[in-house]
Amino acid sequence: MNKNQLLKFFGYKLVRFIILILVVAIFSFILIDLSPIDPVNAYLRQAAVSEAQRQILENYFGTNVPLTTKIFHWLMDLIHLDLGTSLIYRAPVIDIIIDKASASIVLMAISWILSGVIGFAMGVVAGKNKGSWIDKAVKVYCYAIQSAPSFWVGMLILMVFAVYLGWFPIGFGVPIGVKSTDATFMEWASRLVLPALTLSLVGLAPIAMYTRNELIQVLSSDYVLFAKSRGEKGWDLVKNHGIRNILLPAVTLQFLSFSELFGGAVLVEQVFSYPGVGQTAVAAGLNSDVPLFLGIVIFSAIFVFVGNLLADLSYYLIDPRIKESEFND
Amino acid sequence: MIKKREIDDKKQWFLYPANLRTKTLVIIALSALIIVSIFVCGYFIRDIPTSFISANQMPSFEHIFGTDWMGRDMFQRTVAGLGLSIMVGFIASVISTIISIVLGLFSSFNKFADECVAGIIDLFGSIPHILLIILVSIMFGGGVIGVVMGVGLTHWTPLARVLRSEVKEIRTKEYIHLAENLGRSKVWIATKHILPLIVSQIIVGVILMFPHAIMHEAAITFLGFGLPPHEPAIGVILSESMHYLSSGYWWLAFYPGMSLLIVVLLFDFIGENVEKLLNPETAQE
Numbered sequence: 001m002n003k004n005q006l007l008k009f010f011g012y013k014l015v016r017f018i019i020l021i022l023v024v025a026i027f028s029f030i031l032i033d034l035s036p037i038d039p040v041n042a043y044l045r046q047a048a049v050s051e052a053q054r055q056i057l058e059n060y061f062g063t064n065v066p067l068t069t070k071i072f073h074w075l076m077d078l079i080h081l082d083l084g085t086s087l088i089y090r091a092p093v094i095d096i097i098i099d100k101a102s103a104s105i106v107l108m109a110i111s112w113i114l115s116g117v118i119g120f121a122m123g124v125v126a127g128k129n130k131g132s133w134i135d136k137a138v139k140v141y142c143y144a145i146q147s148a149p150s151f152w153v154g155m156l157i158l159m160v161f162a163v164y165l166g167w168f169p170i171g172f173g174v175p176i177g178v179k180s181t182d183a184t185f186m187e188w189a190s191r192l193v194l195p196a197l198t199l200s201l202v203g204l205a206p207i208a209m210y211t212r213n214e215l216i217q218v219l220s221s222d223y224v225l226f227a228k229s230r231g232e233k234g235w236d237l238v239k240n241h242g243i244r245n246i247l248l249p250a251v252t253l254q255f256l257s258f259s260e261l262f263g264g265a266v267l268v269e270q271v272f273s274y275p276g277v278g279q280t281a282v283a284a285g286l287n288s289d290v291p292l293f294l295g296i297v298i299f300s301a302i303f304v305f306v307g308n309l310l311a312d313l314s315y316y317l318i319d320p321r322i323k324e325s326e327f328n329d
Numbered sequence: 330m331i332k333k334r335e336i337d338d339k340k341q342w343f344l345y346p347a348n349l350r351t352k353t354l355v356i357i358a359l360s361a362l363i364i365v366s367i368f369v370c371g372y373f374i375r376d377i378p379t380s381f382i383s384a385n386q387m388p389s390f391e392h393i394f395g396t397d398w399m400g401r402d403m404f405q406r407t408v409a410g411l412g413l414s415i416m417v418g419f420i421a422s423v424i425s426t427i428i429s430i431v432l433g434l435f436s437s438f439n440k441f442a443d444e445c446v447a448g449i450i451d452l453f454g455s456i457p458h459i460l461l462i463i464l465v466s467i468m469f470g471g472g473v474i475g476v477v478m479g480v481g482l483t484h485w486t487p488l489a490r491v492l493r494s495e496v497k498e499i500r501t502k503e504y505i506h507l508a509e510n511l512g513r514s515k516v517w518i519a520t521k522h523i524l525p526l527i528v529s530q531i532i533v534g535v536i537l538m539f540p541h542a543i544m545h546e547a548a549i550t551f552l553g554f555g556l557p558p559h560e561p562a563i564g565v566i567l568s569e570s571m572h573y574l575s576s577g578y579w580w581l582a583f584y585p586g587m588s589l590l591i592v593v594l595l596f597d598f599i600g601e602n603v604e605k606l607l608n609p610e611t612a613q614e
Binding site: 003023028029031032034035036037046050143144147148149150151152155156158160164185205259260262263266267268281282284286296297300301303304305 | 452454455458459460463467468540544547549574577589590597
């Protein structure tokens, strides 16, 4: 791969990224501006103030400023990475997002890896033994879990492992009464197990189904028939001819699932009261904390974009056929 | 490679011999019947009697899903909630379908329109779905309208993507060029020449959209953005049961979620089987 192509690729992606974030920022801002949320009321929370003070606040929040000016100011602040001050935390939005996102990213990374590895393994086993009880079990599991609301799965896991068996604490990132910086690693990790387990169990279904179907297709192809006639069989056959073919699209698919991963994290964090960015987004939305909510929307857009970028890169870096040919983008 | 399939029509299937087509139709009809009956029952359940004597009871023959803290029968609440969910899902699917048809046909006008549609689809795909629904429902001020619009305005992307690629292919056909040369307007071509060809895609897309809409409605209500707490929605029931998890009242969460899962599965069944019937490649099997 030559350097020029790489530069062109990243340049193209950078331009796309900037346009996307601009459009997302403007789009979400307009949506929120159309909403009946009154920033002054959201700030005051029914506190009694005099008319003059309300006037000052209205000037501060710019309720009478035209929409275009507001969008312009919003974008200017965005360029300086100034996302405003959160109304519920009374702290700069960017600090809150960094704080909460680190907790979320640990959770999402663990479940992303787990769901990818387990899902792929399940898919391979099911595809290899097509029609057997294992295949049927995997299929039933995948259908059921894809139709189940992920928060309900989380609740069931919470009931079984935390309430009945009592193996894990019920929720929260750290024990009650302990500062998040003071919590020991074990205290912190034990609260991560159940949310990560839920997210992985939910997330492995698409990858398992995809791997299974692809493997069955590969195994019914002519060159596998030829390999069989040469005497290859069993696990070696699957390893040499199946997995090599399906690993790359499976990895790409897993990278493309960042959007669902984030959506699942929002619900699962809510169930387990895990102090991540998803729970913060829900709190911000419910309490009309507009700056924080918009900040999280932009953060999530960046997150999804990174996933798509990695998917493109994985194709380009792993597949020798694409590496040789020029890419068209 | 045309091979004659072995036909095993003579085989008994439950009571009488049937081919795949009949089986598919029977599956569709049965699933549809269950869903319609849930919807109709849910519509007629209005006042669920409360009795604090029989509060928080385990599932029994009298109350097969148990009772909640006000002694209401959970089975009735669940059915009512499912009926509500199906209705919200239905309205949202109609909105989404209209949007995707309009955008799909609009993309047939010229290259610029096509790029516009692709851009809008990309924009909606770049924000995680659940955040987007929250955003739209906040815009409409929450409540019933918020959740219906939130779910309705965000579920059109998969169908629109399918329609767009389908339209792209149809546009290269000879008779479209002919119609253009004859001076027909773009709208005329879109509605008379393109729309009839994508009807089967639309039908399948709508049915497969349904389960997603229902699940997202439940999720958004569970988070607290959707239907108000006094409605018997599934999301409300589940978020209420969160408070009783640590008391060990497992039936409050288990059965409603299970019923939602079954309804979603039924819709998936219908969608896949209808697709089998409508897709010319599999319809003759």
